[in-house]
Amino acid sequence: MKKKIAVFSTGWCCEILTQFLTGLQESLREEKADIFLFLGYAMYGDSQGNKQGDLNIFRLPDMSRFDGAVIFGSGLYFRGECEYILGKCKEAGIPVLVQGAEFEDTYYIGSDNYSATIDMCKHLSEVHNAKNIVFLAGSEDSLDSELRLKAVKEYLQEKGEESSLMEVFYTKWENAAVTRYIRDYCKNGKKLPDVFICANDGLAMQACMTLDEQGVTVPDDVYVVGFDHIENGQTFYPSIGSVDQCFVKMGNACGETWKKLLKGEKCPNRTIVQGEFFPGESCGCTEDGNGDLARRIMGRNNFSKRSDSTYFNIKLNKIDSAVLSSFSFADFCSHLHDLYVRDHFIEGDSFHILLEPNFKLSLNDPGISLVRTGYSSHMDVLYSTEDGVELTENVFASETLVPGYNPEGSNHLYVFMALHESSDAFGYVVFRDCMDRILNHDLQSYQSRLGLVIDKFRHALSLDLINKRLLDIMKKDALTNVSNRRAYEDKEMFLQSKINARDGYEFAIAMFDVNNLKMVNDSEGHEAGDEYLIRACRLICNIFKHSPVYRVGGDEFIAVLTGDDYKNRGNLEIELEKSLSPFSKELPLPDDYVSIACGISEFNPSKDDLVQDVTNRADEKMYNNKKMIKGIK
Numbered sequence: 039m040k041k042k043i044a045v046f047s048t049g050w051c052c053e054i055l056t057q058f059l060t061g062l063q064e065s066l067r068e069e070k071a072d073i074f075l076f077l078g079y080a081m082y083g084d085s086q087g088n089k090q091g092d093l094n095i096f097r098l099p100d101m102s103r104f105d106g107a108v109i110f111g112s113g114l115y116f117r118g119e120c121e122y123i124l125g126k127c128k129e130a131g132i133p134v135l136v137q138g139a140e141f142e143d144t145y146y147i148g149s150d151n152y153s154a155t156i157d158m159c160k161h162l163s164e165v166h167n168a169k170n171i172v173f174l175a176g177s178e179d180s181l182d183s184e185l186r187l188k189a190v191k192e193y194l195q196e197k198g199e200e201s202s203l204m205e206v207f208y209t210k211w212e213n214a215a216v217t218r219y220i221r222d223y224c225k226n227g228k229k230l231p232d233v234f235i236c237a238n239d240g241l242a243m244q245a246c247m248t249l250d251e252q253g254v255t256v257p258d259d260v261y262v263v264g265f266d267h268i269e270n271g272q273t274f275y276p277s278i279g280s281v282d283q284c285f286v287k288m289g290n291a292c293g294e295t296w297k298k299l300l301k302g303e304k305c306p307n308r309t310i311v312q313g314e315f316f317p318g319e320s321c322g323c324t325e326d327g328n329g330d331l332a333r334r335i336m337g338r339n340n341f342s343k344r345s346d347s348t349y350f351n352i353k354l355n356k357i358d359s360a361v362l363s364s365f366s367f368a369d370f371c372s373h374l375h376d377l378y379v380r381d382h383f384i385e386g387d388s389f390h391i392l393l394e395p396n397f398k399l400s401l402n403d404p405g406i407s408l409v410r411t412g413y414s415s416h417m418d419v420l421y422s423t424e425d426g427v428e429l430t431e432n433v434f435a436s437e438t439l440v441p442g443y444n445p446e447g448s449n450h451l452y453v454f455m456a457l458h459e460s461s462d463a464f465g466y467v468v469f470r471d472c473m474d475r476i477l478n479h480d481l482q483s484y485q486s487r488l489g490l491v492i493d494k495f496r497h498a499l500s501l502d503l504i505n506k507r508l509l510d511i512m513k514k515d516a517l518t519n520v521s522n523r524r525a526y527e528d529k530e531m532f533l534q535s536k537i538n539a540r541d542g543y544e545f546a547i548a549m550f551d552v553n554n555l556k557m558v559n560d561s562e563g564h565e566a567g568d569e570y571l572i573r574a575c576r577l578i579c580n581i582f583k584h585s586p587v588y589r590v591g592g593d594e595f596i597a598v599l600t601g602d603d604y605k606n607r608g609n610l611e612i613e614l615e616k617s618l619s620p621f622s623k624e625l626p627l628p629d630d631y632v633s634i635a636c637g638i639s640e641f642n643p644s645k646d647d648l649v650q651d652v653t654n655r656a657d658e659k660m661y662n663n664k665k666m667i668k669g670i671k
Contacts, residue, residue, distance in 0.1 A: 039445045041071040043296065044099055046123055047110035049077045049482055053268040054285045055113050056477045058137060059451065061289025066449060069297060074099065074439065075453045079482045082177065082210040090410065091458035093119055095466060097412040098454060100437050101130035106296050111139030115211065117179050133299045135292050139181045146308045147292045149283035151182060154313030155189035158263060158281055161315060166322050168232035168261055169199065173206045174216060174245065176237040183237040186265060190235060204231050213244040220248040230260050239264035239271035242278045246320060257322040267316055276319030287311045350480060353384045354487050361491045367398050370495060371420060378421045387426040388470035390441055392417035392434060395538045397464050399531050404500045406535045408462040414538050417465060440468055455485045459493035515589040517568055518575040526588035526596055533649045545600050546607050546640035547656040550578055551664060552593040553621060553633035561625050574632050581614050607638050621667045635664035
């Protein structure tokens with residue numbers, strides 16, 4: 039049986055993440071082990087709701103089912119999320135390896151950013167005579183960014199040139215923040231530094247483009263350098279001078295550490311990979327032709343990427359059409375399912391879309407809340423195929439993560455992403471062996487587009503439902519003025535949503551059947567029968583005064599007991615029994631005659647999956663009570 043490693047990261051650092059995953063996979067080549075990547079795309083600038091919804095994917099896995107966990111700290115900057123993951127791993131008793139950030143009781147895998155940054159500073163000073171520096175940092179809670187800044191400060195301090203660090207600006211890893219900063223910098227007429235040192239290559243490339251927009255040429259007017267030495271930075275013009283953190287080597291070291299831990303071998307708490315500074319055109323260095331070669335290769339590959347992008351966008355448009363042409367949940371499921379059966383070239387032969395059960399229920403009642411933290415124990419299967427074999431089951435236990443998962447066979451990379459709108463969870467999607475899709479941000483496009491169109495469908499259907507219900511009959515029973523069967527069906531869906539959410543909601547179902555209604559109708563007429571029903575209903579409402587009562591049939595009523603009525607259900611049942619008239623078949627019946635059979639059953643979370651389970655028991659108790667009242671053995 040294959041081992042399983044959970045990896046947690048955001049996807050915006052796609053190039054260094056895929057390098058790290060490549061190294062991790064290489065180290066596990068001779069092992070039987072699958073990588074489960076839980077991938078979010080939240081950013082610092084997102085709303086709290088969107089962060090919660092996107093990073094909720096980290097709450098999907100049961101860590102006790104894994105043999106180890108890896109936090110890719112260079113991509114996961116949200117410390118609270120890291121601490122949550124670490125807590126769950128500690129509960130499960132599995133080893134945790136953290137790249138790029140250090141936490142207590144974990145194994146740290148890092149790069150010697152410090153020495154490589156010192157080399158960068160020496161190069162800028164000694165080769166290019168660069169003195170004055172503006173440092174465009176990442177975030178204050180990023181170990182990598184802060185270590186690079188520390189190296190710059192200490193290099194200048196050793197030279198007695200601390201004042202050469204003109205400014206430090208925290209971008210929170212957002213390119214737009216770089217653009218705003220440089221525009222304001224130039225607008226205010228500040229003297230340009232000799233060099234902008236940026237916390238990664240993405241920020242460095244954005245700095246180059248914004249400086250060019252402001253009429254400042256790199257490297258003629260100012261130098262720009264970065265970190266990570268990613269491929270895009272090398273093919274960019276001017277190529278970015280950068281520190282290579284050697285993420286492939288870090289991934290490899292991570293895998294080797296995990297294998298030793300699995301064997302019970304002692305491992306160092308810190309494993310450091312040596313980084314290396316590579317000069318580039320952005321710092322005024324002429325390269326040996328590798329940059330031009332990389333650009334030629336990129337140009338050659340652009341054709342196939344353009345074709346793939348075209349097919350990818352066509353597929354997204356097909357998904358839009360399939361969802362937005364649906365006028366019911368059944369349409370929604372069948373249209374998408376049929377689309378994926380006909381065409382899953384983009385998704386591959388192992389692809390899964392799992393939906394929250396409350397998603398379906400919420401379409402019929404906007405008042406039903408979607409899950410916001412974690413996922414339900416069972417998910418509705420919208421589409422699922424593993425190794426080209428389609429799963430035919432409609433419900434799937436989410437703790438297993440992947441429908442049809444094979445614990446044997448070849449090693450694989452599974453990628454999990456949340457489907458959501460703000461903090462409302464719709465479900466999750468699973469891709470397999472899709473490194474290129476991660477690298478090209480295709481997965482982020484797919485996730486966000488699918489989540490958006492599902493939300494549009496949900497809101498459109500909800501509005502349509504509201505309009506239809508305005509034309510429907512009122513939910514009140516015309517005779518007794520209590521709620522009718524339609525109202526109870528809505529209540530039943532609400533109760534089912536509470537069962538699905540497993541939030542400790544307590545309720546009981548009380549079923550009532552009015553005795554002798556036919557006899558009253560036959561002997562005294564339907565008007566007298568109506569008065570009898572009103573009298574019986576009034577008695578039920580007076581005793582179960584804190585509970586909604588529904589007339590669900592000619593002589594049948596249901597009450598849903600919560601709160602005080604739920605706590606006092608036994609006493610209330612006795613009170614009802616004492617208030618009833620003795621059963622009689624003799625006419626005429628007294629004017630205040632009321633005879634009712636009753637059965638009450640409470641929801642038991644350990645054995646009830648459906649509201650109907652509770653209702654069936656209440657119905658059986660009511661039937662036994664009716665036999666006892668009538669003296670039937």
